[in-house]
Amino acid sequence: MTDLFKKLKGTETIPLIAIADALPCMIGYWDRDLRCKFANRAYLEWFGRSPDDLLGESIQDLLGKRLFDLNKPYISGALTGVKQQFERTLTKANGNIGYTLANYIPDINTEGAITGFYVLVSEVTxxxxxxxxxxxxxxxxxxxxxxxxxxxxxxxxxxxxxxxxxxxxxxxxxxxxxxxxxxxxxxxxxxxxxxxxxxxxxxxxxxxxxxxxxxxxxxxxxxxxxxxxxxxxxxxxxxxxxxxxxxxxxxxxxxxxxxxxxxxxxxxxxxxxxxxxxxxxxx
Structure with missing residues (x-):
């Protein structure tokens, strides 16, 4: 279904994708090149994108220059292995304003290399x-x-x-x-x-x-x-x-x-x- 969970196909852990889609918070994954490798249903709905549109898209293109510049210090922090948490006011695809609490969590492999970061965003509007x-x-x-x-x-x-x-x-x-x-x-x-x-x-x-x-x-x-x-x-x-x-x-x-x-x-x-x-x- 996504690059991130391809390895899960045919295993008993595949329901994790369905669980992620059922959650009201936004869940995503961005690699070191800042390309989207996974986004749950809430993530797609917030930004008004389809899976085909979002997967592989750069985070700069998704957020736009101004919002990307604001988030860049947290992205850089996550890619150095430090968990990030911050509040943000965002405009939804329908034009409504939403208040969010975001977490960027480093993805560190077994060799200690940082391959990307997970995103967990909860709406507190x-x-x-x-x-x-x-x-x-x-x-x-x-x-x-x-x-x-x-x-x-x-x-x-x-x-x-x-x-x-x-x-x-x-x-x-x-x-x-x-x-x-x-x-x-x-x-x-x-x-x-x-x-x-x-x-x-x-x-x-x-x-x-x-x-x-x-x-x-x-x-x-x-x-x-x-x-x-x-x-x-x-x-x-x-x-x-x-x-x-x-x-x-x-x-x-x-x-x-x-x-x-x-x-x-x-x-x-x-x-x-x-x-x-x-x-x-x-x-």
């Missing part, structure tokens, strides 16, 4: 969305820029966070983004600049203050000084749509999660604001 919906994640959010779950010091000992991420990493200075609220510039860690409008800056400042939490549309409208009415809701929806598209085009990752008919939550890279943030938003 329901856990993340449930926590956000119930405001259970203040001070924590997914950092797609450096692949870690970031927590403020007061949340580092939270057992719920530890059980979700298996590790808490604090962002190093060079992984942080900077929001200059006076000039309305957003700087990424590489020095690129995105210009924001005054309203976009105010919205982003408010949401990053409540990172990981649902902020209702009514509270955002109130904080912006709009009179609450149908026209204000329409105005806010338009502003949020433009802001989300602008941020996505800038870095191709999800900064703001929309909760239909409810509000929004900031779940993007860690941003440091030049403005001391004080908010009267009620939670």
């Amino acid at each position: 329901p856990v993340i969305e449930t926590k956000i919906a119930h405001n259970q994640t203040p001070g924590i959010f997914l950092n797609t820029a450096n692949d870690s779950i970031i927590a403020t010091a007061d949340k580092a000992d939270d057992p719920g966070i530890n059980s979700l991420s298996h590790r808490i990493l604090f962002a190093s200075e060079n992984s942080k983004w900077l929001l200059d609220t006076d000039k309305r510039y957003l700087f990424d860690p590489n020095g690129r600049v995105l210009h924001l409008t005054s309203t976009e800056t105010d919205i982003l400042t408010l949401l990053i203050y409540h990172c990981g939490e649902l902020v209702t549309r009514a509270n955002i409208i109130s904080a912006l000084g709009f009179d609450y009415a149908i026209s204000a809701i329409t105005r806010l929806n338009t502003q949020m749509s433009r802001l989300r598209q602008k941020l996505y085009k800038f870095d191709e990752c999800l900064f703001i999660q929309t909760w239909r008919n409810r509000g929004y939550a900031y779940i993007g890279p860690q941003i440091i604001s030049t403005r001391p943030i004080h908010s009267s938003v009620k939670r």
Whole structure:
């Protein structure tokens, strides 16, 4: 069925393939040349590929340049014999956003040579969305820029966070983004600049203050000084749509999660604001 399991044909271990296909997590195998030698059904469905399309394909072609560059340190680590684990925000074939916990496990043969690595990716989207919906994640959010779950010091000992991420990493200075609220510039860690409008800056400042939490549309409208009415809701929806598209085009990752008919939550890279943030938003 695949190069990886050809040797299993005709043996009693062949049901292992059926077991792999039945599991909800993504299971795959990549050789030293970074070519796919095995992918279970969940892997194929996530990326919208058939077995014939994916088997033999390079991991660079599958992931695309940006995502491959983000994953490259973990790939290199696995190919040196060190197990890797990291979080990632991925876009599914259907366009939906998914949050994942990935493991790269070296394949070491009997002679001690590393012939490739196994991939095990578990989707944790329901856990993340449930926590956000119930405001259970203040001070924590997914950092797609450096692949870690970031927590403020007061949340580092939270057992719920530890059980979700298996590790808490604090962002190093060079992984942080900077929001200059006076000039309305957003700087990424590489020095690129995105210009924001005054309203976009105010919205982003408010949401990053409540990172990981649902902020209702009514509270955002109130904080912006709009009179609450149908026209204000329409105005806010338009502003949020433009802001989300602008941020996505800038870095191709999800900064703001929309909760239909409810509000929004900031779940993007860690941003440091030049403005001391004080908010009267009620939670």
